[in-house]
Amino acid sequence: MSDGQIIAGYLAPHPPHLVYGENPDQNEARSQGGWEQLRWAYERARRSLEEQKPDVLLVHSPHWITQQGHHFLGVPHLSGKSVDPIFPNLFRYSFELDVDTELAEACCDMAADMGLTTKMMRNPKFRVDYGTITTLHMIRPQWDIPVVGISANNSPYYLTTEEGLEEMDVLGKATRKAIEATGRRAVLLASNTLCHLHFSEEPVPPEDMAQEHPHDYEGYLWDMRIIDLLRQGKTQEVFEVLPQFIDEAFAEVKSGAFTWMFSAMGYPEIPGELHGYGTVIGTGNAVMEWDLIKAGLAQAAEGEPA
Numbered sequence: 001m002s003d004g005q006i007i008a009g010y011l012a013p014h015p016p017h018l019v020y021g022e023n024p025d026q027n028e029a030r031s032q033g034g035w036e037q038l039r040w041a042y043e044r045a046r047r048s049l050e051e052q053k054p055d056v057l058l059v060h061s062p063h064w065i066t067q068q069g070h071h072f073l074g075v076p077h078l079s080g081k082s083v084d085p086i087f088p089n090l091f092r093y094s095f096e097l098d099v100d101t102e103l104a105e106a107c108c109d110m111a112a113d114m115g116l117t118t119k120m121m122r123n124p125k126f127r128v129d130y131g132t133i134t135t136l137h138m139i140r141p142q143w144d145i146p147v148v149g150i151s152a153n154n155s156p157y158y159l160t161t162e163e164g165l166e167e168m169d170v171l172g173k174a175t176r177k178a179i180e181a182t183g184r185r186a187v188l189l190a191s192n193t194l195c196h197l198h199f200s201e202e203p204v205p206p207e208d209m210a211q212e213h214p215h216d217y218e219g220y221l222w223d224m225r226i227i228d229l230l231r232q233g234k235t236q237e238v239f240e241v242l243p244q245f246i247d248e249a250f251a252e253v254k255s256g257a258f259t260w261m262f263s264a265m266g267y268p269e270i271p272g273e274l275h276g277y278g279t280v281i282g283t284g285n286a287v288m289e290w291d292l293i294k295a296g297l298a299q300a301a302e303g304e305p306a
């Protein structure tokens, strides 16, 4: 068996509005569309993922919040209804997914060995959070690839931002080691919005795109600065300004997925591919991809062109 490797990472934000706008069978709420730029961005990302043929999708979600340590989905098959507590009018989604529990346990053990508090989630009736479900639906609506779900430990909110993100850096390194040890070809999904100040009232109907725009110009400028750096492959510079971005734009990357993903990938200084950008109730969302095979940092699968 060849060594496992991370073959790609995606910035894959989770506004439930995107699922609502798409009207999949699994979601009870019906819409007339909306947020097309972001949904078209995900369509492009889906085509890339189809070519990458990963064994497993790992997703770190800000909305599975654990106060004590980093938790991992640890039940082989989970099903149920996931509801967004803020937007239950938009997102009531019947999910069914398979978990790669062998990899999840390897991640859990490796992170514990590296000094983090970790735990496997063994509740067979666990309701998977809407962040995890939205990201997974938007990137792979077929639900035919096993997943590893990772909680957002709240350390960045209890400690300083820098101390909290240091934990996410360790979590990323542990994730990489676990992927290598288990021989998986893995894709990482950082389920994060960028600037995150939002409107407090919803238009009628919610998908009225005449009402959708950035919450504030400062947040928009921050998003454009971060995306510009990421598209140029200036990863180190992004992480130098990340704490300031978090403070000034209330960026959701504070919850750790973005740092976890880049740490696992080794903070590559390679251009990210922007699939699209759009706002959702004023928050800034980018769908971006880092293909480590095309960058020469991972091998294509046997029989696949590089």
Ligand SMILES: [Fe+2]
Pocket: 014, 062, 063, 131, 193, 252
């Ligand atoms: Fe969120």
